[in-house]
Amino acid sequence: xxxxxxxxxxxxxxxxxxxxxxxxxxxxxxxxxxxxxxxxxxxxxxxxxxxxxxxxxxxxxxxxxxxxxxxxxxxxxxxxxxxxxxxxxxxxxxxxxxxxxxxxxxxxxxxxxxxxxxxxxxxxxxxxxxxxxxxxxxxxxxxxxxxxxxxxxxxxxxxxxxxxxxxxxxxxxxxxxxxxxxxxxxxxxxxxxxxxxxxxxxxxxxxxxxxxxxxxxxxxxxxxxxxxxxxxxxxxxxxxxxxxxxxxxxxxxxxxxxxxxxxxxxxxxxxxxxxxxxxxxxxxxxxxxxxxxxxxxxxxxxxxxxxxxxxxxxxxxxxxxxxxxxxxxxxxxxxxxxxxxxx
Amino acid sequence: xxxxxxxxxxxxxxxxxxxxxxxxxxxxxxxxxxxxxxxxxxxxxxxxxxxxxxxxxxxxxxxxxxxxxxxxxxxxxxxxxxxxxxxxxxxxxxxxxxxxxxxxxxxxxxxxxxxxxxxxxxxxxxxxxxxxxxxxxxxxxxxxxxxxxxxxxxxxxxxxxxxxxxxxxxxxxxxxxxxxxxxxxxxxxxxxxxxxxxxxxxxxxxxxxxxxxxxxxxxxxxxxxxxxxxxxxxxxxxxxxxxxxxxxxxxxxxxxxxxxxxxxxxxxxxxxxxxxxxxxxxxxxxxxxxxxxxxxxxxxxxxxxxxxxxxxxxxxxxxxxxxxxxxxxxxxxxxxxxxxxxx
Numbered sequence: 001x002x003x004x005x006x007x008x009x010x011x012x013x014x015x016x017x018x019x020x021x022x023x024x025x026x027x028x029x030x031x032x033x034x035x036x037x038x039x040x041x042x043x044x045x046x047x048x049x050x051x052x053x054x055x056x057x058x059x060x061x062x063x064x065x066x067x068x069x070x071x072x073x074x075x076x077x078x079x080x081x082x083x084x085x086x087x088x089x090x091x092x093x094x095x096x097x098x099x100x101x102x103x104x105x106x107x108x109x110x111x112x113x114x115x116x117x118x119x120x121x122x123x124x125x126x127x128x129x130x131x132x133x134x135x136x137x138x139x140x141x142x143x144x145x146x147x148x149x150x151x152x153x154x155x156x157x158x159x160x161x162x163x164x165x166x167x168x169x170x171x172x173x174x175x176x177x178x179x180x181x182x183x184x185x186x187x188x189x190x191x192x193x194x195x196x197x198x199x200x201x202x203x204x205x206x207x208x209x210x211x212x213x214x215x216x217x218x219x220x221x222x223x224x225x226x227x228x229x230x231x232x233x234x235x236x237x238x239x240x241x242x243x244x245x246x247x248x249x250x251x252x253x254x255x256x257x258x259x260x261x262x263x264x265x266x267x268x269x270x271x272x273x274x275x276x277x278x279x280x281x282x283x284x285x286x287x288x289x290x291x292x293x294x295x296x297x298x299x300x301x302x303x304x305x306x307x308x309x310x311x312x313x314x315x316x317x318x319x320x321x322x323x324x325x326x327x328x329x330x331x332x333x334x335x336x337x338x339x340x341x342x343x
Numbered sequence: 344x345x346x347x348x349x350x351x352x353x354x355x356x357x358x359x360x361x362x363x364x365x366x367x368x369x370x371x372x373x374x375x376x377x378x379x380x381x382x383x384x385x386x387x388x389x390x391x392x393x394x395x396x397x398x399x400x401x402x403x404x405x406x407x408x409x410x411x412x413x414x415x416x417x418x419x420x421x422x423x424x425x426x427x428x429x430x431x432x433x434x435x436x437x438x439x440x441x442x443x444x445x446x447x448x449x450x451x452x453x454x455x456x457x458x459x460x461x462x463x464x465x466x467x468x469x470x471x472x473x474x475x476x477x478x479x480x481x482x483x484x485x486x487x488x489x490x491x492x493x494x495x496x497x498x499x500x501x502x503x504x505x506x507x508x509x510x511x512x513x514x515x516x517x518x519x520x521x522x523x524x525x526x527x528x529x530x531x532x533x534x535x536x537x538x539x540x541x542x543x544x545x546x547x548x549x550x551x552x553x554x555x556x557x558x559x560x561x562x563x564x565x566x567x568x569x570x571x572x573x574x575x576x577x578x579x580x581x582x583x584x585x586x587x588x589x590x591x592x593x594x595x596x597x598x599x600x601x602x603x604x605x606x607x608x609x610x611x612x613x614x615x616x617x618x619x620x621x622x623x624x625x626x627x628x629x630x631x632x633x634x635x636x637x638x639x640x641x642x643x644x645x646x647x648x649x650x651x652x653x654x655x656x657x658x659x660x661x662x663x664x665x666x667x668x669x670x671x672x673x674x675x676x677x678x679x680x681x682x683x684x685x686x
Contacts, residue, residue: 005450005451006449006450006451007449008444008448008449008450008478009446011450013476013477019454020453020454020457021474023457024461025465026470027464027468028468028470030492031436031437033472034437034471034473035471035472035474039473040472040473042436042490044391044393045388048387050393052472052473052490054441054473054486056441056442056443056475056484058478058479058484061443061477061479061480093385094371094383094385094395096395098397098398098399099399100404101351103352105351106350107348107350107351107359107362108347108348108349110351111363114363114364114366118366118367121367121370122368122370125370126370127374128364128378129374129376129377129383129395130378130382130383130397131360132398133359133360133363134399134401134404134405135351136401136484137404137481137482138480139480141443143397143399143484145395145488147385
């Protein structure tokens with residue numbers, strides 16, 4: 001090892017992945033798409049491909065067991081991975097679950113976790129096909145790999161967006177982030193005085209979006225029904241702004257997003273204002289919404305117009321125009337992607 | 344959660360996996376084999392299946408960075424997973440790598456790790472197709488999923504061993520365990536006096552078996568050449584005894600193993616004696632050999648006889664006869680599987 005020391009904090013997660021994987025070459029002709037999208041794509045026949053996606057959740061980094069019930073954690077860990085399969089326009093089929101835990105967890109705690117994993121498997125109709133359990137010196141780590149299937153002609157990558165395509169998002173954004181803020185606030189209150197009961201009433205929607213979010217399997221089905229094949233797609237895990245950057249970078253296009261178009265539930269807005277936060281910033285940078293963000297050709301506009309599942313929030317531009325937000329006053333400002341900082 | 348508390352230490356890894364996964368049902372018709380073998384088997388066409396295997400390595404549990412160079416760790420982490428694909432009689436094709444590390448690692452350390460991962464990918468001709476990097480609060484965790492391919496008619500499970508089948512193992516056993524003992528001893532010497540240079544000379548074979556073991560891709564090819572399809576197969580990761588128990592349990596047979604037949608390299612025996620250990624016990628319970636243990640029908644005996652890659656170490660019996668070791672004095676004693684205790 002050389003004496004040079006580059007801090008991981010200087011790179012960020014995506015810079016790091018690029019650095020580490022850029023030298024790798026391909027040996028197997030069935031590898032259609034490797035690193036760099038929501039899932040890898042492997043050819044399994046002339047017309048079909050398999051999708052593989054993997055994610056690791058670490059206690060203290062991705063979840064806090066002080067306010068995350070283990071059953072919800074198990075459910076969410078599965079869901080997060082299935083979301084990546086749906087973001088490729090595929091069907092989820094199987095998962096593997098690797099778990100490392102310290103001895104502080106009794107069997108009954110892990111049974112709660114696996115009850116959540118099973119709930120997700122039953123709801124999304126996927127099979128648990130393998131895994132690994134191991135001890136850890138501290139805390140809990142869950143690593144899940146999801147396997148999916150897709151017709152080759154149906155695969156949607158991040159890199160297919162074209163100038164003038166419409167930018168569309170499913171559902172609404174920012175709610176999971178506000179749910180997290182509520183839970184964090186109650187945690188602080190509890191730490192200061194464990195006698196006080198948590199005050200989370202009336203916030204069911206926000207809490208559910210944080211603790212038990214659903215991956216948008218239904219959206220993949222809707223798109224098929226509407227006979228729309230998006231030109232690019234990604235799931236909103238790190239925040240809308242960060243995902244827009246991924247699509248633009250991969251597709252070599254720019255984008256104009258309209259602040260006032262971003263779908264935000266009234267409950268999210270109210271909670272944001274209570275916390276002195278700008279609701280749009282919560283939607284743009286909060287993350288964990290697990291909605292699907294995609295682009296469609298202008299010709300498909302009529303198929304989607306007025307559909308309550310979808311909101312058109314902008315359009316793609318040439319790459320020289322950059323990635324911009326039109327704010328509520330109509331000013332064009334360069335979009336910042338704070339997203340999820342892993343290091 | 345109920346108030347009952349069952350300690351994980353009371354269950355062991357395999358008891359725990361059974362407990363946690365026994366309620367799961369199958370939803371997808373392409374799932375041929377889920378939890379319970381070296382890899383899962385998914386149907387991808389009338390004649391072909393995909394294999395999926397996953398393993399997690401945790402710093403302080405599975406590896407010690409005090410004496411494991413990061414490049415070797417990366418290589419071994421890949422190899423361990425490919426070994427599971429070979430144990431199903433399949434071809435390895437792709438891997439995903441998820442990595443969690445604390446900020447104490449600079450980029451250059453991770454580049455070393457990935458150089459090892461790349462070496463393994465190039466040697467075994469597999470593609471890195473995805474992964475995830477994340478921070479951890481302490482230490483390093485590596486979770487790898489391997490994807491393989493196999494003709495459906497070629498898949499070998501753990502559960503096909505029949506009474507009178509011969510028990511065969513590739514290569515030799517116990518060397519990786521003795522390599523670990525050497526490294527552990529030098530670590531203690533170093534801790535007591537960091538001025539003393541490690542004395543590892545003349546132990547290249549044992550150290551290489553511990554630090555840079557190879558998965559037996561070549562054995563899968565030899566078996567094809569010899570037109571042998573094993574009736575059952577498993578890789579020796581946890582120790583010969585433990586793997587024999589897995590085959591017997593899955594196949595519902597007993598087994599008689601001959602102590603004097605177990606292949607042990609002279610260097611392993613000498614090192615064992617130096618440490619006051621019984622070489623056979625090191626081979627039976629040491630683990631991390633990554634050799635292939637399999638059973639073949641009696642009719643295939645002639646195909647394997649005298650082949651230097653293989654050693655016949657015993658034969659399968661009816662399950663009522665139990666799992667026994669014939670010791671060097673000819674006494675029949677019940678085999679104990681200590682194996683790898685994860686908790």
